[in-house]
Amino acid sequence: MDGWPGHLWLEGATPVHLTPEQARPERRPRGPARRTGPRFLNPAMAPARTRSVLLLSDALNHGWLVPDGAPIRCLDAMCSTGLRVRRWRHEVPAEQVHRLHITANDLDEEALAWAKSSLEAHPTGRPLPERGQERSLPEGGFEVEGLRFTQEDARMALLHGGWQWIDLDPFGSPVPFLDAALQGMARRGVLEVTATDTAALTGSSASSARRRYGFQGPVDAYAHDDAVRALLGTIAMAAARVDRCITPLLALFDGHHVRVSVLVRTSKNGASEVLDHIGWRVREDDVPYRLVRHPDEEEVRRASGPLWTGPLWDEAITSRLTEEHERALCSPTSTALEALRADGLTWDHDDLEHAAREGSRTVRHIAAAAALMARNAKDVWLLRLDDLPRWAGTGGAPKMSRLLAALEQGGHQAARAPDLNPFIVTDAPFEEVLAAVRLLT
Template structure:
């Protein structure tokens, strides 16, 4: 039914995200190629271009699961739900960009409460369908009652409260991307998952997660923060901690695959598995970050009374990423999966897309940026490491300036350690070198540079 917030059919302008054609509302400005932070919302059906990198990584992760069979056995289907899909750009990208040979295994459900956004999804999907039509029937076998919704060329689209949508069938892949905090959806998301599943959660309430809004952090996440150089990492770990403990309450355990602080939001992706024993062990990976006098920190399960003031938590203190999966998220891979071929671009232009050579170059740069540093940091982020902010090094090492990050990495590598930049808006790096080694290397490099 028409809604007075909707735009007449056929209005708006075309944009391309990944290799998928997207219709933007006519009152939404053409995105720049380097969108940062939350853009101005112009109404229902607004597409936040700053979330494009997160959607790109979602395409890569789902493609990786299908290609490497780490979620379901080869040839088995994956039931994927975007529970708060808005105009459905993510589900349309899954359908358009994941390799043709895996599409028949993907059963995709898109849900949102907003009828205008869903109408936009249907219109865009009809006008710009994926190259391969995927015709799977409504899966009444897995619903206790078939939910109200419609099948649209390989997308089952429904308009429900996400908490109901999540509980209605056992999905193996669930995406939760609300405005603000995801806490209201976590219980339903975990309970609705199949025995072995994958959950991706976005949180834009970074003030609460970092602790810069202490009362919201306490209320929503049951945590206390310290707003210093570790606040971004704390935010990621606080959200992971809540997901892990929520999962444990439902006899499930989690294994993080990717967890990032991406400017104005936190995004975590975890494998979730039903296991009473695993759930019982959740506290092994929960703890606090206690700041040390030398400027770094250590993780403890429980801070002593005199450490509490210097501690943030409780939070996830285990590994943050999966080495193999994150290690495959390279710049070459993202271009291969998500960038259009010459023929695809030609077809898009014929469909009305205005896209210059410069646009194409910027778009590729943006795709590469969405995975930059991930593969190189995958090993360290999946095991014990120490995190440093480059700007803290001079103070810590008692020198006047920081060395160049690349020079520091080369020196640490030559000394037999690992070191890698962390994908974050700030210059962070992780290493397995000791504090003394990092300080000594810093001093040596700074002395050599100032000689």
């Protein structure tokens, strides 16, 4: 295999073989790093993989997807070198991991060979799933460490059906794969979707926004929130067409991609109600925006939509996505680290500290904002801190922590929204937010 074993790296608690051409990931990777050919590992996706470990562990520990003790049939439809599924095997709590019946699929033969060698080089030694009757492996398929690998078009792999956990992580837009994913789900399942076509989702590429998502809108402070809601709206409408409804669990704009995780259920009634959660955000002069079901002819010029206007997160689940929890699941033990160093991992004190910081950043602000992000869009304000002086007629913005404290003292809920830019989310009336800003500046 070309370039094997490359050089060793650690993501979460899982060893990774980077290709020889790929540089050590930089600190705080943000944008799409320069790709260095096939089997390239995008370090900017590490936080999304970490949150996937946390969500799957939460489903196993808290029984909200399948009954306690029951298996979960998972498909990583575009697994590349299999890092996500290996992270599930390495990092999901040891006493639960045998419940994961995982299939990982990709069209790229080299990437799959790399996945196989990575598993053989670093067996987890953890309990294997108890296999029942399963479809025999298609040509090109193999099984290592209880993980089944297939080499099919993702749509084929999805349509084999019965999946209770699907990960969709294509290059660019997930739209071509959505219908197959929704049809391939069990009656109740989790669908995790990555979209890197942010120019379309934010509306900055107006034609692809319209074509792919039927979406239009100004590119302003709300572009990130709009992107998340445009993707959710598209998934919700596609689900409704096959009698399914969605409940978002976690949805984030994370640097150069949008990542959403939704619970999908078969329900004709739920599907029929989908339009209750679809609307538009109209920019206004007296308040930053209003959410409407349909903009009129005049409003549509300053509106973005159609958007998902329901909750973005599940409160109970996201309130458990804490930094302590991330550390407990996704950090290597000192014994594992010693063994990896003996295998050639160069990982010093700075790397350890840096990895711990990055791990915390992955979930920072999530638990504190859970209750507010679980409300309908019309019941809370999402406000960019730097815009508040203009609305309040003050010289500058107050410190975010002081503003949040003032709003809470006034009997409201308020939190920092997890965006790269400083945003607050609050259920305080807009006038009260402005009054607090004036008082504090």
